[in-house]
Amino acid sequence: MEMDFLMIAAGCLALSGVPGLVLGRRGMLGRWIAVGMNVIGSCIGGFGLILQFKNGGMSQLTFAWSLPIGSFSIGMDDLGVIFLLPILLISALGSIYGLGYWRQSRHPGNGQRLRFCWGIMTAAMMLVVLARDGVLFLMAWEIMGLAAFFLFDTEDKKPEVRRAAWIYLIAAHFGTACLFATFGFLRLASGSFDLWPQAAPDLPTWITTTIFITGIVGFGVKAGIMPLHVWLPGAHAHAPSHVSAMMSGVLLNLGIYGIIRIGSFLPQPPIWWGATLLVAGTVSGVLGVAFAIAQQDFKRLLAYSSIENMGIITIGVGLALLGRSFDRFDWIVLGLGGALLHIFNHSLFKPLLFMGAGNILYGTRTRKIDLLGGLAKTMPRTFRWVLIGAIAICGLPPLNGFVSELLIYIGLFRTVGADVGRSCIWAALAAPALAIIGALAIGTFVKLIGVAFGGLPRTGRAEHAHDPSASMIAPIALLGICCVFIGVVPETIVPMIERAVAVWDFRAVSIESLVPLYWFTGVSVALVAVGMGGFLAFRWHRQRMPVATAGTWDCGYARPRASMQYTGSSFAQSISGLFVWAIVPRKAIAGLSGLFPGRSRFRSETPDPVLDDALIPAFSRSERVFSWARPIQRGPVQVYVLYLLSALLLLLLFAGWTG
Amino acid sequence: MIQILIAIFNSLMHIALLVAMPPLLLGVINRTKAWFAGRDGPPLLQPYFDLLRLMRKGMVISVTTTKIFQMGPIITLAAILLASLLVPMGRFDSPIHFTGDLILFAYLLALGRFFTTSAAMDTGSSFEGMGASREVTFACLTEPALLLAFLVLVKLSGSLSLTPMLHAPLAIGFRALPMASMLLIGAGLFIVLLAENCRIPVDDPNTHLELTMIHEVMVLDHSGPLLGVILYGAAIKLFILSAIVLHVIAPFQTGILLIDWPIFALEILAVAVAIGIVESVMARLQMRHVPTLLIAASLLCGFGFLLMLRHA
Numbered sequence: 029m030e031m032d033f034l035m036i037a038a039g040c041l042a043l044s045g046v047p048g049l050v051l052g053r054r055g056m057l058g059r060w061i062a063v064g065m066n067v068i069g070s071c072i073g074g075f076g077l078i079l080q081f082k083n084g085g086m087s088q089l090t091f092a093w094s095l096p097i098g099s100f101s102i103g104m105d106d107l108g109v110i111f112l113l114p115i116l117l118i119s120a121l122g123s124i125y126g127l128g129y130w131r132q133s134r135h136p137g138n139g140q141r142l143r144f145c146w147g148i149m150t151a152a153m154m155l156v157v158l159a160r161d162g163v164l165f166l167m168a169w170e171i172m173g174l175a176a177f178f179l180f181d182t183e184d185k186k187p188e189v190r191r192a193a194w195i196y197l198i199a200a201h202f203g204t205a206c207l208f209a210t211f212g213f214l215r216l217a218s219g220s221f222d223l224w225p226q227a228a229p230d231l232p233t234w235i236t237t238t239i240f241i242t243g244i245v246g247f248g249v250k251a252g253i254m255p256l257h258v259w260l261p262g263a264h265a266h267a268p269s270h271v272s273a274m275m276s277g278v279l280l281n282l283g284i285y286g287i288i289r290i291g292s293f294l295p296q297p298p299i300w301w302g303a304t305l306l307v308a309g310t311v312s313g314v315l316g317v318a319f320a321i322a323q324q325d326f327k328r329l330l331a332y333s334s335i336e337n338m339g340i341i342t343i344g345v346g347l348a349l350l351g352r353s354f355d356r357f358d359w360i361v362l363g364l365g366g367a368l369l370h371i372f373n374h375s376l377f378k379p380l381l382f383m384g385a386g387n388i389l390y391g392t393r394t395r396k397i398d399l400l401g402g403l404a405k406t407m408p409r410t411f412r413w414v415l416i417g418a419i420a421i422c423g424l425p426p427l428n429g430f431v432s433e434l435l436i437y438i439g440l441f442r443t444v445g446a447d448v449g450r451s452c453i454w455a456a457l458a459a460p461a462l463a464i465i466g467a468l469a470i471g472t473f474v475k476l477i478g479v480a481f482g483g484l485p486r487t488g489r490a491e492h493a494h495d496p497s498a499s500m501i502a503p504i505a506l507l508g509i510c511c512v513f514i515g516v517v518p519e520t521i522v523p524m525i526e527r528a529v530a531v532w533d534f535r536a537v538s539i540e541s542l543v544p545l546y547w548f549t550g551v552s553v554a555l556v557a558v559g560m561g562g563f564l565a566f567r568w569h570r571q572r573m574p575v576a577t578a579g580t581w582d583c584g585y586a587r588p589r590a591s592m593q594y595t596g597s598s599f600a601q602s603i604s605g606l607f608v609w610a611i612v613p614r615k616a617i618a619g620l621s622g623l624f625p626g627r628s629r630f631r632s633e634t635p636d637p638v639l640d641d642a643l644i645p646a647f648s649r650s651e652r653v654f655s656w657a658r659p660i661q662r663g664p665v666q667v668y669v670l671y672l673l674s675a676l677l678l679l680l681l682f683a684g685w686t687g
Numbered sequence: 688m689i690q691i692l693i694a695i696f697n698s699l700m701h702i703a704l705l706v707a708m709p710p711l712l713l714g715v716i717n718r719t720k721a722w723f724a725g726r727d728g729p730p731l732l733q734p735y736f737d738l739l740r741l742m743r744k745g746m747v748i749s750v751t752t753t754k755i756f757q758m759g760p761i762i763t764l765a766a767i768l769l770a771s772l773l774v775p776m777g778r779f780d781s782p783i784h785f786t787g788d789l790i791l792f793a794y795l796l797a798l799g800r801f802f803t804t805s806a807a808m809d810t811g812s813s814f815e816g817m818g819a820s821r822e823v824t825f826a827c828l829t830e831p832a833l834l835l836a837f838l839v840l841v842k843l844s845g846s847l848s849l850t851p852m853l854h855a856p857l858a859i860g861f862r863a864l865p866m867a868s869m870l871l872i873g874a875g876l877f878i879v880l881l882a883e884n885c886r887i888p889v890d891d892p893n894t895h896l897e898l899t900m901i902h903e904v905m906v907l908d909h910s911g912p913l914l915g916v917i918l919y920g921a922a923i924k925l926f927i928l929s930a931i932v933l934h935v936i937a938p939f940q941t942g943i944l945l946i947d948w949p950i951f952a953l954e955i956l957a958v959a960v961a962i963g964i965v966e967s968v969m970a971r972l973q974m975r976h977v978p979t980l981l982i983a984a985s986l987l988c989g990f991g992f993l994l995m996l997r998h999a
Contacts, residue, residue: 401811404753415755424798425791437790444842453996456838460831460985463793467830470801471823477755478808478819484751547785551769555795558765559758562916566761569912574745580810581749581907583897594808594816602824606978 033076040069042151045144070120098163106527114375119150121503122270128499149175162211162221192262199259203249209242243290251283254312258639264331269386273379305346313339317468322634362439370432377420380507384414391493397596404481413508418473426552427515484590698782709922710734712959719963746911759806763799764920770795777951778940784850807905818904828981835988836872853934864998871991873936878984929958
């Protein structure tokens with residue numbers, strides 16, 4: 029039953045952009061149909077998820093298809109709910125947001141394509157989660173990856189957009205290639221393409237090791253785990269903001285989804301599986317957020333912050349894998365539960381922030397933080413919700429990010445509990461690392477809030493900014509309300525998480541028995557109450573005393589100007605200074621010379637060390653080395669058809685010879 | 688029955704000390720510094736007079752600022768107050784304690800930092816931005832030290848709540864490894880205390896040059912009651928972090944209720960004297976050397992952790 033709803037929803041989403049293709053470029057109708065189908069499809073799918081949540085268990089459907097391998101087999105369990113819910117939610121909210129953000133009249137050339145690919149991608153993402161057959165999974169994965177490419181490449185008139193999308197395409201296919209190996213070996217290990225298999229007890233180690241490594245790399249590319257994140261910052265920065273919201277909030281989750289599924293392959297994985305994830309998560313978390321704070325482009329900042337959050341999630345998954353290795357289900361519950369909750373939370377606050385960033389971009393036409401300022405006054409409604417998103421993403425109480433980080437923290441702390449030997453105690457060191465991540469995240473988002481929204485407008489762009497229409501505020505308001513709700517009463521969402529964890533490990537105990545969440549609810553309510561009470565008392569007190577207004581204290585300087593305010597780059601400089609071993613900013617200073625030097629310029633940017641300093645030089649070198657192979661790539665289609673034909677003939681010969 | 692009454696009494700004492708005592712610490716620190724400098728110094732109760740005076744004053748609000756500027760100090764104080772209810776005093780239980788409150792404690796302080804620094808950025812002043820930048824930078828180095836110290840205490844106590852964790856040192860007795868470990872994290876936590884409360888050698892609360900300040904420069908624009916709220920919150924933070932350090936380095940008790948409370952109060956004044964001595968005999972570090980000191984705090988706590996593992 030629930031499968032029917034989900035299939036109808038997927039179909040509805042997949043087709044949502046099609047009417048717009050036919051209805052012409054100028055009309056409004058195509059847009060409204062697309063939005064309507066997205067919203068209706070999401071509601072139908074949501075209904076299916078509610079049914080699944082009510083009935084529980086695992087449901088599966090298999091259809092015949094004409095391909096020689098695999099089958100169209102789809103299924104649904106409680107783990108899938110955590111991933112499907114954000115897909116549906118963000119696809120509906122994102123399409124509503126796109127109504128104002130990507131107006132057909134402003135973007136006649138690519139609006140239709142965007143809506144078409146949007147629908148295809150959401151449906152493909154649903155299929156990825158639902159697929160219960162390896163071949164189907166890979167097909168859905170590839171469709172999703174290609175649709176994402178066209179979405180990233182929406183503004184393909186701009187060279188930097190093409191470059192970012194191109195890097196994404198290469199990275200995505202590198203990941204898919206690894207996944208081909210993963211699924212091939214899974215088939216070898218289990219004898220069929222059915223997902224998700226459990227390992228046979230006497231499987232050789234090299235097979236499981238290969239499955240794990242190729243799986244981690246293949247899914248890690250999609251999740252953006254360092255150092256596989258190279259495609260992520262550029263692609264997110266250059267995509268339209270609601271596309272970035274979708275990619276960052278939902279697409280990355282699917283990489284984690286794969287890692288979680290691969291993690292359940294072995295009943296008792298070797299310790300290094302969990303350790304690898306723990307280390308990878310820590311590195312992504314710390315460096316991701318360290319790079320985030322060094323960014324000057326706020327969408328790149330948010331993109332790096334996604335890498336950080338994927339790192340936190342990976343830490344949780346790594347802890348859960350260690351729990352499997354050591355047979356500790358409290359680690360499993362807290363690690364995986366925290367990771368799943370963080371995935372869900374991240375797909376609330378990251379789309380919120382990306383759409384908020386879209387509002388800023390819409391209102392000011394710039395992505396440079398240092399050109400903004402004073403937006404709290406000119407864009408008050410955007411400011412309100414972005415502030416909530418920022419507090420949530422920093423993991424601060426009383427919002428939702430805190431709850432998920434709390435679970436992971438407690439899980440990590442339990443590795444040093446009195447009842448554990450010394451064997452796994454190093455895992456606890458991820459807790460101080462998580463503290464560093466938290467402190468850096470505060471720096472990052474205080475920079476964003478403080479420089480973009482606080483102070484005076486630094487340029488005319490910021491001065492004349494204004495809040496967009498309601499269709500671009502309502503989605504972020506809804507997401508903000510969800511963040512507050514989950515933060516204050518996490519008990520409402522925890523049963524869903526517990527059941528998802530139980531899919532992974534059926535012995536799982538309840539989260540509530542490990543962490544008394546009601547206490548946290550109590551303190552959150554008290555915090556809000558004391559804060560509000562204090563503010564009201566202050567307001568009351570303020571009316572009875574003289575209040576003067578003046579300019580900000582300028583330390584005696586006579587003519588302060590807006591451009592003298594502390595910029596985001598200066599704010600970030602002292603933190604970047606702690607990471608000189610990783611962050612090497614490129615600076616360009618036109619030197620001053622002569623007695624009366626003319627105008628001078630200073631420019632600095634923060635390149636990505638993996639992409640700009642390692643991969644691109646390596647690729648261009650290999651391009652030179654392999655230049656002799658150029659003549660093969662001649663260009664005309666006929667030549668490639670010839671190649672295909674000869675390859676087929678060779679295969680036939682090979683088959684005839686061996687068979 | 689009598690147990691409940693004692694628990695209520697202890698909670699009331701906790702709250703009473705928490706509300707009334709923190710400014711006295713500032714007074715003691717100032718008197719200690721004055722004594723070292725050969726001055727008479729301000730009266731011990733001067734911080735209370737200052738707070739009362741600020742609460743009665745009017746204020747100046749910059750036209751640049753938004754609601755964040757006014758909300759910042761209030762939310763910070765609310766967060767610190769709630770955090771202070773989680774920390775036990777002396778051998779007594781804290782009014783609220785539950786599994787995982789150590790994380791809540793650390794993150795409530797972080798919430799305060801978020802709003803203090805955001806309020807500073809809200810004014811658009813370069814100096815306040817500079818202070819905010821330094822504050823978040825140094826926090827990146829003190830947070831891991833705090834969490835490492837918590838790891839040691841979790842290992843020692845086998846519990847994930849601040850009250851049993853901080854009471855665990857009471858039961859150590861004279862075993863060398865845990866004592867050494869406590870000394871190490873005690874030193875680390877003392878550095879965290881100095882850094883988080885912006886004392887010398889990290890920051891000089893009495894400095895006169897905006898360029899070299901950290902905490903004081905972030906609140907340059909706050910005046911009147913808002914400044915009072917900030918100073919009061921800072922005093923409470925000093926008080927609770929001192930209480931944590933005390934648990935680790937001086938776990939004494941007599942077992943008699945009416946003696947242990949005064950002992951705790953005297954101990955915490957002793958910490959204030961110690962801070963005053965540190966402030967008197969040291970110069971503040973150059974800003975670029977501060978990270979070294981804070982990393983040393985993390986290393987001390989890390990070595991404490993290693994020793995604790997050896998013990999287990």
